[in-house]
Amino acid sequence: MIEVRNLVKKYGSHMAVNHLNFTIEKGKIYGFLGPNGAGKSTTMNMITGYIASTEGEILIDGHNILEEPEEAKKKIGYLPEIPPLYVDMTVSEYLKFVAELKSIPKEKRSGNINEVMSTTKLQSVKDRLIKNLSKGYRQRVGLAQALLGYPEIIILDEPTVGLDPKQIIEIRDLIKSLGNKHTVILSSHILSEVSAVCDHVLIIDKGKLVASDTPENLSKVMAGANSLELTVKGKEEVIRKALDMVENIEELVYHQSMIKDACDFTVKIAGNQDMRENIFFALAEVKCPILKMQSSNMSLEEVFLKLTDDGRSISSEVDEMFEADTSENLAEDSDAESGKEEEK
Numbered sequence: 001m002i003e004v005r006n007l008v009k010k011y012g013s014h015m016a017v018n019h020l021n022f023t024i025e026k027g028k029i030y031g032f033l034g035p036n037g038a039g040k041s042t043t044m045n046m047i048t049g050y051i052a053s054t055e056g057e058i059l060i061d062g063h064n065i066l067e068e069p070e071e072a073k074k075k076i077g078y079l080p081e082i083p084p085l086y087v088d089m090t091v092s093e094y095l096k097f098v099a100e101l102k103s104i105p106k107e108k109r110s111g112n113i114n115e116v117m118s119t120t121k122l123q124s125v126k127d128r129l130i131k132n133l134s135k136g137y138r139q140r141v142g143l144a145q146a147l148l149g150y151p152e153i154i155i156l157d158e159p160t161v162g163l164d165p166k167q168i169i170e171i172r173d174l175i176k177s178l179g180n181k182h183t184v185i186l187s188s189h190i191l192s193e194v195s196a197v198c199d200h201v202l203i204i205d206k207g208k209l210v211a212s213d214t215p216e217n218l219s220k221v222m223a224g225a226n227s228l229e230l231t232v233k234g235k236e237e238v239i240r241k242a243l244d245m246v247e248n249i250e251e252l253v254y255h256q257s258m259i260k261d262a263c264d265f266t267v268k269i270a271g272n273q274d275m276r277e278n279i280f281f282a283l284a285e286v287k288c289p290i291l292k293m294q295s296s297n298m299s300l301e302e303v304f305l306k307l308t309d310d311g312r313s314i315s316s317e318v319d320e321m322f323e324a325d326t327s328e329n330l331a332e333d334s335d336a337e338s339g340k341e342e343e344k
């Protein structure tokens with residue numbers, strides 16, 4: 001669907017994007033994760049044809065974004081970090097305007113506008129001026145404009161920044177539902193967002209791709225091995241003997257358990273094999289009940305911190321921003337929803 005080959009963007013001598021290579025497959029939700037200044041927006045702006053690359057190429061369904069921009073851009077709906085809204089228009093006036101800009105045939109415009117307003121739940125505010133809407137609703141208007149024209153690919157740059165927790169959940173649910181019909185690329189520096197929404201994660205740091213995998217695999221691979229924490233009732237020798245018979249177990253480390261007559265073990269498993277069922281049956285056979293079995297993979301947050309130098313400072317920065325935004329937007333939104341806004 002999207003091929004990014006050897007992509008470079010230089011601002012003077014500063015390398016904002018440093019030889020990126022990746023492929024985006026159809027029908028998945030991709031998370032583009034990285035600290036501030038990692039090069040996420042620059043990459044998205046190149047994929048959508050907003051800015052030109054210094055080197056390399058981007059193919060959208062086989063069309064080079066610089067050589068065949070019309071064909072390539074038709075396939076993309078883009079919500080930039082700051083949505084390009086005309087705030088003196090009403091929601092429906094603005095969407096009509098965008099539909100015209102996107103050259104959607106006249107007879108299809110109102111049908112398509114109604115559809116995207118229904119997807120983004122904008123009907124109740126369709127005659128409001130955009131400048132009088134809360135941040136959450138403005139973001140939905142931005143999403144609606146990206147969805148007009150049925151683009152196959154939807155690119156969203158930090159779509160939940162500045163929203164309150166309720167709005168964040170709504171926008172995330174909306175993004176998940178978009179994944180049924182579209183290929184979605186979502187940039188974010190919020191780790192929980194990426195693991196909650198995305199099928200695949202690309203981690204970028206200082207313009208370079210440092211990881212590309214599913215959130216689950218990233219956690220496993222970074223942990224060095226796939227391992228389980230077990231608490232089992234029974235004698236250490238009996239449990240050991242039973243687990244020794246299970247294939248793919250590389251290492252068995254005993255720990256004293258806090259629970260009476262039980263033993264704790266860390267079990268390291270080869271590769272990405274899921275051995276939980278085999279372990280269950282092996283221990284059932286020797287009548288040693290499992291009291292706890294838990295995967296001890298790294299969280300995506302730990303992976304991110306390990307892969308990027310300044311991950312830790314970024315996370316706390318995000319938390320602080322999030323707290324500040326929350327109170328501000330809750331006030332703003334309660335106005336919008338209770339209909340206290342006056343249109344000027």
Ligand SMILES: Nc1ncnc2c1ncn2[C@@H]1O[C@H](COP(=O)(O)OP(=O)(O)OP(=O)(O)O)[C@@H](O)[C@H]1O
Nearest residue numbers: 011014016034035036037038039040041042043189
């Ligand atoms: N127009 C520009 N001129 C010069 N430098 C730029 C320009 N745009 C971006 N940069 C630099 O390129 C690097 C990547 O910026 P970019 O905005 O792509 O990062 P980002 O990952 O999207 O960060 P953020 O999450 O803060 O938006 C940064 O060092 C930034 O300062």
